[in-house]
Amino acid sequence: MSLFTPDLGVPRPSFPMVLPRWPAPDLHDALITWWWPPAGEVRARNVLSRGAMRAIYRFSSWKLARSVHFESALEEQVALQLDACPTVRAYAEQPVLMEYATPYGGWARHYPDFAVLHRGLRAFVEVKFARDVDASVLERTQHLSMLLAPLGIAYRLVTEVDxxxxxxxxxxxSLLSRGRTAITDLQALLVHQQALDGVSLADLGWGRVANARSLARQIMEGRISVDLSRPIGLDTMAYTSEHKEGWLWA
Known part of the structure; x- marks a missing residue:
C-alpha cells in the first residue's frame, strides 16, 4: 500500500510502527547470523550507562512511541529525519547483533546503528563522522554489503557529508514540533477537500497553531505531500499526490 492515501477509504498506517525481524535464509547461516533483542526489549545493545564517559543523546519518537537512544549528535540528526520522513515506515536504533565471517577466515561482531524500512526496502545503517571513517570501516561496509545483498537487505555507511x-x-x-498530536479523520478530510488541486499551506491554515499541528501530522503520515527540500512556510504548496521532493530520508 502506498504511504500516500488521498482516498480516506484506504486505511492509513497504524502507529507506532514496529520493525519486523528479518530472518536470514539457511543459505547464509554459515556466513552471517544475527541476534535480535530479547522479548520485551527494543535494543540489542543498551548505549545508556551511569558510568558512561561520553555524551548520550535521546529523544521521544512519535513514530515509535518510545524514547530513542544514540551516542552522537550525528545519530540524533539521522533519527530526527527518520522519525519525520513520510516514506520511512519504521526504524530502530541498535537493532541487532550481527556475527559474520570475515574475508580472512575469522569472525567479527557488529551492532549497526539503525535498521530502516524505507519505501519497501530494508537497510542497516551505520553512522559515523567522516573523520572516523578509516580503512577498516570501509572494508567492513563493503563486506557486509556483499553478504546482505542476497538477502535483499542493504548496508549503508552514512556520514555528515551524506x-x-x-x-x-x-x-x-518543524514537523515533529507541531505534528505529535493525533488528528481525526474529519480533520484530515477537511484538508484533503481543499488540497486536491494543490494549495498553499497558508490557505490551509499553517499560520494557526491547531491547523499547523494537523497539517504537520498529515505530512509525516504521508497523507499530504510538500516539497521538503525547501524550508516549510506559508508559501509551501501542498498536494494529495506524492511530491518528488516529499521525503526527508534519501
Whole structure:
C-alpha cells in the first residue's frame, strides 16, 4: 500500500510502527547470523550507562512511541529525519547483533546503528563522522554489503557529508514540533477537500497553531505531500499526490 492515501477509504498506517525481524535464509547461516533483542526489549545493545564517559543523546519518537537512544549528535540528526520522513515506515536504533565471517577466515561482531524500512526496502545503517571513517570501516561496509545483498537487505555507511540538506533537517524539527498530536479523520478530510488541486499551506491554515499541528501530522503520515527540500512556510504548496521532493530520508 502506498504511504500516500488521498482516498480516506484506504486505511492509513497504524502507529507506532514496529520493525519486523528479518530472518536470514539457511543459505547464509554459515556466513552471517544475527541476534535480535530479547522479548520485551527494543535494543540489542543498551548505549545508556551511569558510568558512561561520553555524551548520550535521546529523544521521544512519535513514530515509535518510545524514547530513542544514540551516542552522537550525528545519530540524533539521522533519527530526527527518520522519525519525520513520510516514506520511512519504521526504524530502530541498535537493532541487532550481527556475527559474520570475515574475508580472512575469522569472525567479527557488529551492532549497526539503525535498521530502516524505507519505501519497501530494508537497510542497516551505520553512522559515523567522516573523520572516523578509516580503512577498516570501509572494508567492513563493503563486506557486509556483499553478504546482505542476497538477502535483499542493504548496508549503508552514512556520514555528515551524506545527510540531506540543512533545510530537510530543519523541516524535520518543524514537523515533529507541531505534528505529535493525533488528528481525526474529519480533520484530515477537511484538508484533503481543499488540497486536491494543490494549495498553499497558508490557505490551509499553517499560520494557526491547531491547523499547523494537523497539517504537520498529515505530512509525516504521508497523507499530504510538500516539497521538503525547501524550508516549510506559508508559501509551501501542498498536494494529495506524492511530491518528488516529499521525503526527508534519501
Amino acid at each position: 545527510l540531506p540538506s540543512p533545510a530537510r533537517l530543519a523541516n524535520a524539527w
